[in-house]
Amino acid sequence: xxxxxxxxxxxxxxxxxxxxxxxxxxxxxxxxxxxxxxxxxxxxxxxxxxxxxxxxxxxxxxxxxxxxxxxxxxxxxxxxxxxxxxxxxxxxxxxxxxxxxxxxxxxxxxxxxxxxxxxxxxxxxxxxxxxxxxxxxxxxxxxxxxxxxxxxxxxxxxxxxxxxxxxxxxxxxxxxxxxxxxxxxxxxxxxxxxxxxxxxxxxxxxxxxxxxxxxxxxxxxxxxxxxxxxxxxxxxxxxxxxxxxxxxxxxxxxxxxxxxxxxxxxxxxxx
Ligand SMILES: Cc1ncc(C[n+]2csc(CCOP(=O)(O)OP(=O)(O)O)c2C)c(N)n1
Numbered sequence: 084x085x086x087x088x089x090x091x092x093x094x095x096x097x098x099x100x101x102x103x104x105x106x107x108x109x110x111x112x113x114x115x116x117x118x119x120x121x122x123x124x125x126x127x128x129x130x131x132x133x134x135x136x137x138x139x140x141x142x143x144x145x146x147x148x149x150x151x152x153x154x155x156x157x158x159x160x161x162x163x164x165x166x167x168x169x170x171x172x173x174x175x176x177x178x179x180x181x182x183x184x185x186x187x188x189x190x191x192x193x194x195x196x197x198x199x200x201x202x203x204x205x206x207x208x209x210x211x212x213x214x215x216x217x218x219x220x221x222x223x224x225x226x227x228x229x230x231x232x233x234x235x236x237x238x239x240x241x242x243x244x245x246x247x248x249x250x251x252x253x254x255x256x257x258x259x260x261x262x263x264x265x266x267x268x269x270x271x272x273x274x275x276x277x278x279x280x281x282x283x284x285x286x287x288x289x290x291x292x293x294x295x296x297x298x299x300x301x302x303x304x305x306x307x308x309x310x311x312x313x314x315x316x317x318x319x320x321x322x323x324x325x326x327x328x329x330x331x332x333x334x335x336x337x338x339x340x341x342x343x344x345x346x347x348x349x350x351x352x353x354x
Contacts, residue, residue, distance in 0.1 A: 090117045093131070095151050102145055106304020108263035108289030109143050112210050113150075115261075115269035116181070122274055135176045137166040139191060141183040142217045142291075143210040160190030163198050166205045174348045177206070177277055184211040184225040188244055192224070195246075195284075199253035202281040204346035208273065209246065209284070212291035213330075220294030227330035231299050246286050247326040251340050256281030258340035260326070262288040264312040268336060275338070281346035288315075288334055 094117075103109050123129055134152040138144035140159035147154040153176075157165045162180045170178045180187070187195055187209040198205065214232055215221040222232040222239055225246070229238040251258045256279055259272040269287055276283035288311065290296060296307035314334045318325075321337035328334055 119273035143183040163194035257283035
């Protein structure tokens with residue numbers, strides 16, 4: 084007998100099994116995202132047909148292939164411009180971009196800046212596993228200092244981008260950081276992001292056991308998960324000054340920006 088999960092209606096189950104490695108954090112993010120969307124749908128705020136998801140290339144970006152919404156899987160780094168075009172032409176859609184830290188903050192970093200600056204009415208979920216996962220664990224702009232990656236064999240010498248600080252400095256309505264170690268926060272922040280106009284950004288700290296954890300000595304996903312969990316600290320009102328990520332030190336979760344200014348679409352079409 085087939086077992087039907089209540090969230091199956093939001094998945095293209097015929098596309099399963101997925102490509103993600105055992106212990107990967109992406110599945111935790113996707114299920115939390117679906118629970119957040121499901122809550123909005125059951126509360127009558129929008130319907131499944133009102134949701135569109137857009138992604139570029141990468142392990143995280145692969146999600147749109149499995150999600151049962153109108154979806155676009157576009158080229159690496161260009162999910163945000165595609166999402167903006169979609170939102171401008173179909174302003175009633177809830178447009179969600181999901182991607183890795185490489186997709187969103189490296190090759191796609193310029194688009195992130197300018198969509199945030201415009202307070203463009205889209206939600207960006209960036210799954211930060213601190214490396215380029217799909218291509219084998221190369222250094223990313225988010226890799227913490229001193230960490231070994233396949234392209235930094237003597238440890239990363241570059242100071243990482245702090246996306247919370249960066250996006251918060253722009254004209255955005257919502258900036259939050261969650262972690263796969265605390266899925267209820269991912270769900271809550273995605274729900275909150277989808278409850279407002281303007282630009283919303285959620286960084287989800289994740290684990291890549293295969294090409295991040297294994298390379299720095301974690302022998303299995305649980306060890307890496309527990310290490311991350313030991314670093315996580317939730318704050319109801321976090322300060323941007325405490326949002327830097329240093330591997331081995333506290334990583335502060337919370338809602339850093341939580342505002343309800345008019346978004347770009349209202350300026351464009353009037354209210
Ligand atoms: C224009 C272009 N440059 C580079 C690549 C190779 N590439 C594919 S995925 C990827 C990065 C993946 O890392 P991330 O976006 O962090 O996602 P993850 O796989 O870790 O979820 C790169 C560099 C590509 N597909 N297209």
